[in-house]
Amino acid sequence: MAKNKKKFKTEVQELLNLVIHSLYSNTDIFIRELVSNGSDAIDKLRFESLTKPDLIDKDTSLKIKIIPDKESNTLTISDNGIGMTREEIEANLGTIAHSGTRAFLDQLKESATESPDFIGQFGVGFYASFMVADNVEVISRKAGQASAVKWESTGDGSYSVDDAEKESCGTDVILSLKDDKKDYLEEWTIKKIIKLYSDFVEYPVVMDISREETPTDKDGKEIKDTEKVTVIEEETLNSMKAIWMRPKKDVKDDEYNEFYKHISHDYTDPLTKIHYLAEGAIEFRALLYLPSKAPYDQFTRDERKGVHLYVKRIFIMDDCKELMPEYLRFVKGVVESNDLPLNVSREILQEDVLLKKIQKSLVTKVLSTLKDLKDKKLEDYLKFYKEFGPVFKEGMHFDFANKEKLQELIMFESSKTNSGELVPLKEYLNRMQSEQKEIYYISGENRDAIEHSPHLEVFKKNDVEVLFLTDPIDEWVTQSLTEYDGKKLKAIDRGDIDLDFVKDKEKSEKTAKSDDKKYKDLVGHIKSKLDELVKDVKVSARLTDSVSCLVNDEFGTSAHMEKILKAMNQDAPPTKRILEINPKHPVIKVILTMFKNDKKNKKLNDYIELLYDQALITEGAPIKNPLKFNKLISELMVFEGKKLTENKA
Ligand code: ADP
Numbered sequence: 001m002a003k004n005k006k007k008f009k010t011e012v013q014e015l016l017n018l019v020i021h022s023l024y025s026n027t028d029i030f031i032r033e034l035v036s037n038g039s040d041a042i043d044k045l046r047f048e049s050l051t052k053p054d055l056i057d058k059d060t061s062l063k064i065k066i067i068p069d070k071e072s073n074t075l076t077i078s079d080n081g082i083g084m085t086r087e088e089i090e091a092n093l094g095t096i097a098h099s100g101t102r103a104f105l106d107q108l109k110e111s112a113t114e115s116p117d118f119i120g121q122f123g124v125g126f127y128a129s130f131m132v133a134d135n136v137e138v139i140s141r142k143a144g145q146a147s148a149v150k151w152e153s154t155g156d157g158s159y160s161v162d163d164a165e166k167e168s169c170g171t172d173v174i175l176s177l178k179d180d181k182k183d184y185l186e187e188w189t190i191k192k193i194i195k196l197y198s199d200f201v202e203y204p205v206v207m208d209i210s211r212e213e214t215p216t217d218k219d220g221k222e223i224k225d226t227e228k229v230t231v232i233e234e235e236t237l238n239s240m241k242a243i244w245m246r247p248k249k250d251v252k253d254d255e256y257n258e259f260y261k262h263i264s265h266d267y268t269d270p271l272t273k274i275h276y277l278a279e280g281a282i283e284f285r286a287l288l289y290l291p292s293k294a295p296y297d298q299f300t301r302d303e304r305k306g307v308h309l310y311v312k313r314i315f316i317m318d319d320c321k322e323l324m325p326e327y328l329r330f331v332k333g334v335v336e337s338n339d340l341p342l343n344v345s346r347e348i349l350q351e352d353v354l355l356k357k358i359q360k361s362l363v364t365k366v367l368s369t370l371k372d373l374k375d376k377k378l379e380d381y382l383k384f385y386k387e388f389g390p391v392f393k394e395g396m397h398f399d400f401a402n403k404e405k406l407q408e409l410i411m412f413e414s415s416k417t418n419s420g421e422l423v424p425l426k427e428y429l430n431r432m433q434s435e436q437k438e439i440y441y442i443s444g445e446n447r448d449a450i451e452h453s454p455h456l457e458v459f460k461k462n463d464v465e466v467l468f469l470t471d472p473i474d475e476w477v478t479q480s481l482t483e484y485d486g487k488k489l490k491a492i493d494r495g496d497i498d499l500d501f502v503k504d505k506e507k508s509e510k511t512a513k514s515d516d517k518k519y520k521d522l523v524g525h526i527k528s529k530l531d532e533l534v535k536d537v538k539v540s541a542r543l544t545d546s547v548s549c550l551v552n553d554e555f556g557t558s559a560h561m562e563k564i565l566k567a568m569n570q571d572a573p574p575t576k577r578i579l580e581i582n583p584k585h586p587v588i589k590v591i592l593t594m595f596k597n598d599k600k601n602k603k604l605n606d607y608i609e610l611l612y613d614q615a616l617i618t619e620g621a622p623i624k625n626p627l628k629f630n631k632l633i634s635e636l637m638v639f640e641g642k643k644l645t646e647n648k649a
Pocket of ligand 1: 082127
């Protein structure tokens with residue numbers, strides 16, 4: 001096929017511009033990226049060859065070769081891995097497959113200048129080449145195919161694809177180095193970078209090293225007074241020790257961190273690691289990491305690097321979903337087992353009993369590590385929780401077996417914390433009032449909205465702590481977490497509230513009882529007027545300042561849940577709620593008098609509607625007829641205003 005010039009997808013070009021214009025201060029990492037790609041490609045070839053042994057010639061040693069050429073000013077990174085077809089090369093190097101790239105780039109443009117680390121959430125991989133090269137050529141031949149293809153670009157908006165010749169399968173990435181990047185042709189620079197970033201890569205990363213040597217005779221003795229000769233030898237630059245196979249005490253933190261970056265394609269150091277060897281009934285090795293930052297698209301991400309599975313030193317896949325439940329999808333790492341068959345397929349994996357056992361052990365380890373962090377390094381735990389809490393809490397719903405452990409790990413803000421501070425359930429329990437039987441919570445969009453909720457009034461007044469649930473997932477959490485340590489969780493905007501345990505509280509319950517009688521007829525009247533809108537009308541025991549509020553009965557869908565379902569485009573049947581009125585509020589007292597004097601007073605009906613609207617407004621919900629609402633308020637303002645001015649006159 002003929003030479004073909006194509007434009008990059010807009011996203012790629014934007015990303016390239018960011019990469020070229022100094023997103024990273026450390027340009028050395030392009031070597032790590034290209035070596036990683038080479039090693040991934042060899043992994044894939046080895047895996048394919050399990051079923052198609054002909055793909056690998058038995059005399060070929062799989063490796064990545066670095067070829068600096070000072071004459072042409074090029075640095076080539078060459079691998080004999082799986083290679084790419086024409087279609088693959090275009091799809092992989094002309095577009096960005098990750099979802100959410102657009103949103104990411106917009107965010108990146110805003111924050112890149114202040115926080116270059118932000119890029120860490122997004123591997124630019126191959127494109128890192130353009131930090132150091134003004135022209136990049138990729139020549140690739142797919143394993144099992146005879147033809148090769150050449151991709152070329154200067155990073156200026158377009159690339160070309162052309163037919164090419166290549167002796168064997170694999171990929172050569174040829175970088176024409178920028179004038180100020182020629183240092184990357186130096187032997188010691190390359191050696192240093194490989195040692196630092198790619199030491200653990202499992203295949204040899206080799207380079208031809210030339211040495212001046214004095215010739216020797218047949219006995220190996222140096223021949224004196226002869227000219228030195230140049231000897232070129234291929235040298236392996238990395239130790240290739242699979243880091244998870246090494247004893248923990250021999251691995252340095254830096255090595256752990258670099259390995260994490262290699263497998264996760266993340267650029268920031270992990271928060272912590274878990275490295276262990278399971279022995280006994282099941283044997284396997286695991287090296288897991290908890291990242292320190294959540295990916296920007298952790299909820300939508302469909303393609304990810306999770307826990308890599310190895311069987312007998314052979315890479316099987318880079319996101320073995322069967323090893324980690326969904327709610328721990330942020331965990332990265334490697335698991336190697338020698339007891340699984342090499343030719344495992346997805347279907348086999350799903351059914352595999354051994355894998356289920358490994359998963360169980362991994363989950364236990366992750367949870368105990370988190371507990372340790374929480375107990376011993378709370379600051380780190382809070383970092384983790386801030387980043388992954390919303391995903392982690394899904395476990396409360398899905399991982400019933402670990403419910404008890406998870407309960408100890410979840411935290412919420414509360415009416416007694418400052419904004420952003422979290423309380424574990426145990427701590428809530430410890431500071432509960434002595435006779436308190438329930439754990440109170442309220443859910444809402446954010447702290448601000450919750451703090452102004454009328455439902456909170458009586459709790460604040462009586463110093464009773466209420467948990468604030470502000471993550472959308474919390475609505476599901478409370479469906480599973482109905483009880484903790486024998487105490488029921490109780491939403492304060494549902495059903496009846498019983499604050500009898502409060503010692504010196506105002507006798508709200510008792511007054512409410514006597515108020516019930518006093519307001520019985522008025523309540524009946526309001527109910528008949530608002531029949532279409534509310535399920536019931538009650539005299540409130542929870543309001544102290546506000547005039548009215550809406551509450552659910554014990555099992556209804558909360559207003560917050562309705563909002564969430566709506567945002568997810570799911571129909572939530574509108575649930576009628578209960579209107580509570582505050583008997584101590586002057587407005588209610590006035591309405592009672594109006595009602596007693598003349599039930600048919602037109603204004604009485606208007607005010608009843610206002611009571612309902614006010615309840616909606618306090619919870620941030622839209623009212624039905626804003627025009628009418630405004631008209632009534634204006635009337636009241638005129639009336640009140642007139643009174644004030646008349647009094648003055
Ligand atoms: P990432 O490696 O994070 O997926 P890259 O931009 O580095 O992102 O690479 C994009 C894709 O191009 C890779 O996922 C892989 O499919 C393909 N690719 C890159 N380099 C090679 C290579 N040396 N051999 C085979 N495929 C490669």
